[in-house]
Amino acid sequence: xxxxxxxxxxxxxxxxxxxxxxxxxxxxxxxxxxxxxxxxxxxxxxxxxxxxxxxxxxxxxxxxxxxxxxxxxxxxxxxxxxxxxxxxxxxxxxxxxxxxxxxxxxxxxxxxxxxxxxxxxxxxxxxxxxxx
Numbered sequence: 001x002x003x004x005x006x007x008x009x010x011x012x013x014x015x016x017x018x019x020x021x022x023x024x025x026x027x028x029x030x031x032x033x034x035x036x037x038x039x040x041x042x043x044x045x046x047x048x049x050x051x052x053x054x055x056x057x058x059x060x061x062x063x064x065x066x067x068x069x070x071x072x073x074x075x076x077x078x079x080x081x082x083x084x085x086x087x088x089x090x091x092x093x094x095x096x097x098x099x100x101x102x103x104x105x106x107x108x109x110x111x112x113x114x115x116x117x118x119x120x121x122x123x124x125x126x127x128x129x130x131x132x
Contacts, residue, residue, distance in 0.1 A: 002042050008097045011110050013043070021096040024117070027086040033057045038086055040066045046083035047072045076101065090117045 003013035004021045016022065022035040030037075037050030037057050044066075049058040052067045064071075072079065100111040118126070 002098055002100055005097045005099050005112070008112060008114060010097065011099065011112075013099065013101060016043075019096075020094060021098075021115075024092045024094045025088045025090055028089050029087045030056050033086065038088070041083070041085060044072055045076055045079035046085065047076070047079040093117055093119060093122075 004019040005012065006014045006018065016036065016039050019039075022039045025035070025038060027033040027038055032054065033041075033050060033056075040048050040051055047064060048066045048069070049063040050065060052065050053059065053063070058065050094115075094117045096115045096117075098113055098115060
């Protein structure tokens with residue numbers, strides 16, 4: 001599962017309420033998905049399709065919704081091995097530390113990174129600086 005952390009030094013996921021990442025993205029593949037729907041899908045590696053059934057999110061009767069369902073194993077052992085997820089579009093600039101909670105024993109093996117989303121002008125300026 002891909003989850004936000006509070007900082008690059010953290011080895012534990014940040015609670016949804018303490019993150020800014022999810023409020024800065026929209027789903028291209030499921031436009032009516034809320035920030036919480038998208039986060040729940042990523043947090044659960046696709047075990048849950050979203051918070052609750054609505055419009056084009058969780059529309060199949062076989063789709064699991066987070067609301068009133070606690071069947072996900074706390075180590076994600078019953079989560080899918082692959083997750084198609086969402087195609088995300090960023091709505092604003094953001095810097096997000098993240099981690100993958102799969103295959104992470106939270107002490108000597110961690111999979112972390114930082115995602116920087118910048119404006120087009122900032123990206124072009126960075127390209128020019130690298131070429132020098």
